[in-house]
Amino acid sequence: MSAKIKLLLTELETNQLDSMLVTSPANVYYLSNYLTDPHERVVAVYVSAAHDPVLILPAMEAEDAKNAGWTHAMIDYHDHEDPWELFLAFLTNSGKIPKNLGVEEDNLTLSRFNKVKGILPTTEISQAQEILSKLRVIKNEQEYELLKKAAELADFGVQTGINALKEGISELEVIATIEYELKKKGVQAMSFSTMVLFGHKTASPHGTPGTAKLQKGDMVLFDLGVIFEGYCSDITRTVAFQAINDEQKKIYHTVLEGQLKAIEASKLGNAVGNIDKAARDHIDANGYGEYFNHRIGHGLGLETHEYPSLHGNNTLPLQNGVCFTIEPGIYVPKVAGVRIEDMIFMTENGAEILTKFPKELQIIK
Amino acid sequence: MSAKIKLLLTELETNQLDSMLVTSPANVYYLSNYLTDPHERVVAVYVSAAHDPVLILPAMEAEDAKNAGWTHAMIDYHDHEDPWELFLAFLTNSGKIPKNLGVEEDNLTLSRFNKVKGILPTTEISQAQEILSKLRVIKNEQEYELLKKAAELADFGVQTGINALKEGISELEVIATIEYELKKKGVQAMSFSTMVLFGHKTASPHGTPGTAKLQKGDMVLFDLGVIFEGYCSDITRTVAFQAINDEQKKIYHTVLEGQLKAIEASKLGNAVGNIDKAARDHIDANGYGEYFNHRIGHGLGLETHEYPSLHGNNTLPLQNGVCFTIEPGIYVPKVAGVRIEDMIFMTENGAEILTKFPKELQIIK
Numbered sequence: 264m265s266a267k268i269k270l271l272l273t274e275l276e277t278n279q280l281d282s283m284l285v286t287s288p289a290n291v292y293y294l295s296n297y298l299t300d301p302h303e304r305v306v307a308v309y310v311s312a313a314h315d316p317v318l319i320l321p322a323m324e325a326e327d328a329k330n331a332g333w334t335h336a337m338i339d340y341h342d343h344e345d346p347w348e349l350f351l352a353f354l355t356n357s358g359k360i361p362k363n364l365g366v367e368e369d370n371l372t373l374s375r376f377n378k379v380k381g382i383l384p385t386t387e388i389s390q391a392q393e394i395l396s397k398l399r400v401i402k403n404e405q406e407y408e409l410l411k412k413a414a415e416l417a418d419f420g421v422q423t424g425i426n427a428l429k430e431g432i433s434e435l436e437v438i439a440t441i442e443y444e445l446k447k448k449g450v451q452a453m454s455f456s457t458m459v460l461f462g463h464k465t466a467s468p469h470g471t472p473g474t475a476k477l478q479k480g481d482m483v484l485f486d487l488g489v490i491f492e493g494y495c496s497d498i499t500r501t502v503a504f505q506a507i508n509d510e511q512k513k514i515y516h517t518v519l520e521g522q523l524k525a526i527e528a529s530k531l532g533n534a535v536g537n538i539d540k541a542a543r544d545h546i547d548a549n550g551y552g553e554y555f556n557h558r559i560g561h562g563l564g565l566e567t568h569e570y571p572s573l574h575g576n577n578t579l580p581l582q583n584g585v586c587f588t589i590e591p592g593i594y595v596p597k598v599a600g601v602r603i604e605d606m607i608f609m610t611e612n613g614a615e616i617l618t619k620f621p622k623e624l625q626i627i628k
Numbered sequence: 629m630s631a632k633i634k635l636l637l638t639e640l641e642t643n644q645l646d647s648m649l650v651t652s653p654a655n656v657y658y659l660s661n662y663l664t665d666p667h668e669r670v671v672a673v674y675v676s677a678a679h680d681p682v683l684i685l686p687a688m689e690a691e692d693a694k695n696a697g698w699t700h701a702m703i704d705y706h707d708h709e710d711p712w713e714l715f716l717a718f719l720t721n722s723g724k725i726p727k728n729l730g731v732e733e734d735n736l737t738l739s740r741f742n743k744v745k746g747i748l749p750t751t752e753i754s755q756a757q758e759i760l761s762k763l764r765v766i767k768n769e770q771e772y773e774l775l776k777k778a779a780e781l782a783d784f785g786v787q788t789g790i791n792a793l794k795e796g797i798s799e800l801e802v803i804a805t806i807e808y809e810l811k812k813k814g815v816q817a818m819s820f821s822t823m824v825l826f827g828h829k830t831a832s833p834h835g836t837p838g839t840a841k842l843q844k845g846d847m848v849l850f851d852l853g854v855i856f857e858g859y860c861s862d863i864t865r866t867v868a869f870q871a872i873n874d875e876q877k878k879i880y881h882t883v884l885e886g887q888l889k890a891i892e893a894s895k896l897g898n899a900v901g902n903i904d905k906a907a908r909d910h911i912d913a914n915g916y917g918e919y920f921n922h923r924i925g926h927g928l929g930l931e932t933h934e935y936p937s938l939h940g941n942n943t944l945p946l947q948n949g950v951c952f953t954i955e956p957g958i959y960v961p962k963v964a965g966v967r968i969e970d971m972i973f974m975t976e977n978g979a980e981i982l983t984k985f986p987k988e989l990q991i992i993k
Contacts, residue, residue, distance in 0.1 A: 300820075374755070435815070436811065439812055446804035456665065456817055468689075
């Protein structure tokens, strides 16, 4: 049994649970080393104090899971079969119906919850998402190395995007170039839809890239990341193309100083809400408070956005081994949006910045 | 109020519901014309017989939603705020607490369901996913046109991939080329992770592309699709590179004949399970039954995989306006995997094949 599953069993016991049904693809990967995107099909790891773990998955993926290193039992079902019925048959045969079962309440849908309740009417079902989140939030040395490598590839992606800038190129063409070069380096997937925005579109934090053409005086915002052996990176840089006006320059420097203050506040033991506050106070003081309309950042690892959420009201203290983003932004409609984002890894020596791409204002010629 | 929302209200009334809280991004888009990937944040459309609809979304996306055409009320929240509290305040102010609320049980997570129950303790909450699925399954003329355009782009993707094949190229390099050319044509996103597999890897229906190099005698499997204005395409083609052996050839022709038989079975009124059966009987009869280990296909539209599931036990009759895939496959470990997939649109005149890329066996020189 893997060290991670053993640790989970210990934590379950501490929480008076004898078992857990893990259904989110990220947590299934964390526990089984089997990475899959099952779409609407069920994939789950059932962990129990009573016997070895079991992997539930579509029959057509059984070989892939074995190749990924899964050596325990499997319930592999065909599309016309009901995986929950097969799971119940397995539990009934083993004679070990769980008494206190944990589930991931932020992932399990209402219909699946009802299925589980339906097959296990005598089992008490509890919300146990946080148990796994708290295990995953502390990254080990191997995870640190993967995140660092993912961050390096994100740096490369930004550099590739900047190199591609020229008058008349479109946002989607720049994205195509970035992803082409990353895939040639062996990257299998981006960690989210690559964002490249020009000009006024930068003022939309979740804007959609299109066929807009690059013009002199545009700000250009890159927000991208890759998945490297399951681990996600996330970086944002904003540059000016050929020219910049005074207000855009002021916005840029306000964001950058706010970001540096937030990094400075990233100390072991400090509440994550204070990281948000450090940047927000600076941006407020410079008159742009209303234009910084999102939290300072989020945890990342197997998912691009994971526990914890770094919003102003979160009192969670920073611990050694936590990885998160710091990404303040100012978005002034019709003027410009600027966001600067780094990945931070907390070590005993303080905050290490995993993304290394320069942050000084660049005016691309 | 949009025609779609009016239709939903009528269906809700038929189902004794006075309101529905719609939380899946696809259904939010369907009702609001606002397409977003909110990650872990809440985005919802609240539809009620008592007043105009309301869109709940992050404050930073409010402008985007207005630009997409949303003209009704919005509850836009900041990251440190609880959208459910704001929603309750809205309902309390309006004096219209719902009595019978529908939710999407295949999308709503257990934690969100508990939040909704928490703020609305006197409301009866019912599973209403199918109401929207049944609206969405019948596509109108405009949706047909978008699906057709998405299918054309998928055809182009396969052609681009085949053009890129040469000895020594890697699976990821072929994917990079396909996506580069599609993005240059204005495609903002693929509808799922593009799959290109070489040689023995084709025998894994959900295999992961990597840096494997193309060699003479490899089968090459392409499975890809794009999102065009929100609508998804999905095509699979398998070709041989420079040479093919007799067993691979037999597998190819068995899949192709099975696929053609399934298309022939796609008649208005026929149960979708019979489409699966048509291909499966043929593949069984040729001795490959155990190697066709998934259903024949799935509905598609705003999602790549949506209602209905075309598995052998599904008795749902085919209706005019339904769009789905037909994609039998035979996967023989160490020999080859072959899958051939088309998008089918049901019209009054029968099945129209939206993906047009040729299906005769191609040996690429």
